Structure formats: structure tokens, C-alpha cells
Amino acid sequence: MVERRPFVAFLTHLVLVLGVIAIALPIWITFVAASHNEVRMAQVPLPLWPGDQLWVNLKTTLFGGGLSGTEIAPVWLMLLNSLAMAMMISVGKISISLLSAFAIVYFKFPFRMACFWLIFITLMLPVEVRILPTFEVVARLGMLNSYWGLSIPLIASATATFMFRQVFLTIPDEMLESARIDGAGPMRFFWDILLPLSRTNIAALFVILFIYGWNQYLWPLLITTDPSMTTIVISIKQMLEAAEQSPQWNIIMMTALLAMLPPILVVISMQKLFVQGLTETDK
Amino acid sequence: MLKRVHFPSSVLPYLLVAPQIIITLVFFIWPASQALYQSFLIEDAFGLSTEFVWFENFEALWDDPIYIATFWRTAFFSAAVAFLSMSFALILAGFAERVVRGAMVYRTLLIWPYAVAPVLAGALWVFMFNPTLGIFPYFLEFVGVDWNHYLNRFQAMTLVILAAAWKQVAYNFLFYLAAMQSIPKSVIEAAAIDGAGPLRRFSTIIFPLISPTTFFLLVINAVYAFFDTFGIIHAITQGGPASSTTILVYKVFNDGFVGLDLGGSAAQSVILMALVIAMTVFQFRYVERKVEY
Numbered sequence: 001m002v003e004r005r006p007f008v009a010f011l012t013h014l015v016l017v018l019g020v021i022a023i024a025l026p027i028w029i030t031f032v033a034a035s036h037n038e039v040r041m042a043q044v045p046l047p048l049w050p051g052d053q054l055w056v057n058l059k060t061t062l063f064g065g066g067l068s069g070t071e072i073a074p075v076w077l078m079l080l081n082s083l084a085m086a087m088m089i090s091v092g093k094i095s096i097s098l099l100s101a102f103a104i105v106y107f108k109f110p111f112r113m114a115c116f117w118l119i120f121i122t123l124m125l126p127v128e129v130r131i132l133p134t135f136e137v138v139a140r141l142g143m144l145n146s147y148w149g150l151s152i153p154l155i156a157s158a159t160a161t162f163m164f165r166q167v168f169l170t171i172p173d174e175m176l177e178s179a180r181i182d183g184a185g186p187m188r189f190f191w192d193i194l195l196p197l198s199r200t201n202i203a204a205l206f207v208i209l210f211i212y213g214w215n216q217y218l219w220p221l222l223i224t225t226d227p228s229m230t231t232i233v234i235s236i237k238q239m240l241e242a243a244e245q246s247p248q249w250n251i252i253m254m255t256a257l258l259a260m261l262p263p264i265l266v267v268i269s270m271q272k273l274f275v276q277g278l279t280e281t282d283k
Numbered sequence: 284m285l286k287r288v289h290f291p292s293s294v295l296p297y298l299l300v301a302p303q304i305i306i307t308l309v310f311f312i313w314p315a316s317q318a319l320y321q322s323f324l325i326e327d328a329f330g331l332s333t334e335f336v337w338f339e340n341f342e343a344l345w346d347d348p349i350y351i352a353t354f355w356r357t358a359f360f361s362a363a364v365a366f367l368s369m370s371f372a373l374i375l376a377g378f379a380e381r382v383v384r385g386a387m388v389y390r391t392l393l394i395w396p397y398a399v400a401p402v403l404a405g406a407l408w409v410f411m412f413n414p415t416l417g418i419f420p421y422f423l424e425f426v427g428v429d430w431n432h433y434l435n436r437f438q439a440m441t442l443v444i445l446a447a448a449w450k451q452v453a454y455n456f457l458f459y460l461a462a463m464q465s466i467p468k469s470v471i472e473a474a475a476i477d478g479a480g481p482l483r484r485f486s487t488i489i490f491p492l493i494s495p496t497t498f499f500l501l502v503i504n505a506v507y508a509f510f511d512t513f514g515i516i517h518a519i520t521q522g523g524p525a526s527s528t529t530i531l532v533y534k535v536f537n538d539g540f541v542g543l544d545l546g547g548s549a550a551q552s553v554i555l556m557a558l559v560i561a562m563t564v565f566q567f568r569y570v571e572r573k574v575e576y
Binding site: 003005008009011012013015016019020023024025026027029030033041042044045046048095096097099100102103104105106107108109110112115118119121122123124125126130131132133134136137138152153155156161168169173176186187211214215217218222233234236237240249252253256259260263264266267268271274275278279 | 286289290291292293296297299304310311313314315318321371374381389391393394395396397401402406407408409410415416417421449452453454457458461475481510513514535536540545549552556560563
């Protein structure tokens, strides 16, 4: 702080606390709703303070079939599906981007620039603008209702390739020279020198991509028709629709809580990597 | 671009780029060109025959008052989301930058909405504003507001904007905070010695110096509001009531998957692609110039 002004210091904390409350309010209300029973959640006004049913709701949601009277898959299975999808997307994106950035930076070969521009174009084609034809391709390849169909169409990544390209360009040329003098081939150099040197970048990117993968909505919504393949994020929408007939808000909000917990934990526990990943990939 | 020292050409680099290139061709280039091709076709009502019609689908969109209205609605929606979340984030970052102790605690508490999926953000807000049960309609009734976003167009739009802005505050806050922390302390201190108070320093020094970040965030927020808010709208209003919250991306989905108007949906996709390309080019040009404050 530049100067000592007790009033400004007080105002600063006041505004920040109010800001935190405004930001946290939706999550707090979700948490409260997930800790009351069904009867209480149908009375106006709804509670603003947690009840004692959190455990019971957690057990019903995870293992008790979730929402009664609907054809929604068990919540633990949907959590597993989400985890599988998020891991496949993030690991897949990182691996293929590392390989292609390596090829583009360290090899001189015909069509090198063509490859680079081809990858660059993907930046301009978000899945939302080409949903229908992409859906047709995936359907024709027989990848509907599979983990492959959920993840592969999303793993091409221009941003990740660019980021690794930048990282590789900052690695001194002497590294490669000395590695070659010592007799290392390209893959040996990639594996023993490039990968260890870009470790933190990989970790930072993983944090961002895990959240990206976990939170996918439109794509899984279209290509999973089999209830056993739905992800937890998709199920919220199905539950909201079911809520119009039988509003079991305690179970719905418990599911919502479970659906947002993994990415929130990742952000909070790996905050430094998260901030690094965010600022690196978007520039 | 290329390292001065590099490996000789062989089969290896092709193998290395192959996975990325194959996925790009199969799932990006091919579908995009299909969308482009379909946008020139009209299919009859039974899907039996198609006719090549050049730009007729685009002309139909141009003459369609519903599409033009959707376009302006999307522009209004993204401007509102960007303004709301950026100004809120700017105020919070301006204060958080002053905090010496506990700054990390505030940052931790402010960034996690970033991790909430759009559709979940929608679910939380639709629950809080549920006309019969929600907490906010209960309190709004005391001030004489009858809240029902299923019937009231204005209230539906307000709710969608609030939910979308809430989710984006975290992102804007992080970038604003980083930008403010990179301003040299000596500049601020010099102004303080000259007698400029906190408010004056903010408006004459800090805000002008972080204008590149503001500009960058404007583009990012516009892209976010255009393309990443599908889940929010799908959960809260499903584009209703009477299409009052249908934005462009939602209309592509609705016309293509629900209405099965393939040519029209493809033409809309092509227009969206042109928009993304324009925004990306804009962003890249700006990033190049960004270094020279």
C-alpha cells in the first residue's frame, strides 16, 4: 500500500468481502439446498442456513438411484464418465500438441508451413459452429455413445500447439547441439530433454484442459443417447426437466455440487498452475 | 519459427504431426467444408431431393426479421455480459491490488466460478430465481416485483445475463489483477507524493495503463458470450419465452437439431465461422501490438 488511510483500508476490505459474498452466494445456496430434506425444500421461503441432511442426500444421490421416477444413470457412473472424458481430452490434447509442436520447431520438412496453418485454422472453428456436420462424421464412424466419440473430435488444439511451440523456441539451441554430439536421436532428445524442460507448462495446461474437458456440454449432449454414457454435467439438465414434475431440489443440488466439486478443487489446490495456464494459453 | 539447428527431413516429422493433422482434417476441415457446401443447398420437406441454390439460404436469412432480431439480441447480450462482468471485476481487482495481507485469500475466494460449467451456472441461477420456490423472487415480492422469467421476456434476459456475467467475473478479475500488479510501484508512489488520492490515481494512471488488458478482455468476453453461453441458456430459458433469449449459437442448434432445417442451419454456421475468424484476427493483430504500451 502506498499511503496509510484507515478509512480506505476499511473500505477496501468491505468491498472485497461484499464481492466475495456476491460471487459465493449461488454456491452457498446450492450447498444449503443439498443439506435439507425434500419436504423442507418445497416450502417457501427456502432456507439460507444448512440443514443436517447432507450425508443422507449424498448417499441417496450417489448410490440410491438419484432422482426417483427418472431414467437417469446412477451418479457414480456419470462421475466416472466425466472423469474418463476429461482425462482423455486433456491427455490427448497435450500429447498430440507436444508431438506436432516438436515436429514444427525441430524439423525442416516439405509442407511444414502448410501443417502449421492447418492447425491454426482449428482455432477458428469452435465445435458450436460446426455441430451438425461433425455429428454426421462421428455417426458415420460409429463413434456415437463411446468414450472415443466424446473425446477425439475435441482433442485437436491450436492453442496447446502454439504454447508448446513458444516453449520450445525459448530452449537454447546448444541443448540440441550437445545432445546430437552425445549421439541422441530425435525421439531421445524429445523424451529426455524437451519433456522434462516443459514439465511446468504441461502441468499448467493440464489444469486448464481438465476443466475444459470436464465442463463440456453441447458435444456430449448430442452424441450420447445411451443413459449409461451420460456425463454428470449433462445430467443436471435432465434433472431440471424432471424437476418440473417432481421437484426434488435437494437431490438436484447435491448432484450439481458433485458435478462442480472436481474442477473447483483442481482450481483451488493448483491455483498457481491454473493462473499460469490461463495467462499462457490465451495470449 | 524454425530452430537454427534442426533435425534433417525424414519420415519422422510426418509421423509426429499425423495425429493432429488427421483429427483436424476429419473433425474440423471436413465438417466445416460440409457446412459450407450444405449452406448452398435446399432440401425438400421429405429429405428426398436437394437442390443447389447458391446464396439463397443466406438471402433468406438476410430477409428474415427473426434472424436479424437474433443478431441484435446476441450483440446486446454479449455487450451486457462483457460490461457487467468486466466492471465488477475491475472494481474488485482495483481494491484487491491495495491489500497487502490476505490478497491471496481474496483471490482464491474470487476465482472459482471459472471452474463451474456453464450449464451448472445456469442451474444454480434458475434455482435461485425459481418463480415459486426461489429465494430472490421471495424477497423481490416485498418490493413489489412479480418475478417469472418463464413468462417475462425482460426478466428472462436479465437472468441469463446475470448468470453469464457471474461465471466470467473470475477470469476478468485474474487478468485485471495481473495487469495492475505489473504497473511499476514507483509510478504510483510518485503520484501519491504529488498529492493524488487513491481515486485520482486509479482514474488517471492505473486505468489508462491497463487499457490494453481492457481491450483484450473485451474480445475474450465477446467470444465467451457468443459461443460458451449455450449451456447457460439451455438450462435457464431454452431460448424462451417467445425466443427472447435465443442467441445465434442457440438458433443454429435449434434450427438444425430440433427444426431440421439443414440448409438454413448450415448457412447460420457459416456466418458464425466468419464472425469467429474476424474476432480471432482482431485478437491476434492486437496481441502483436500489445507489447508497446
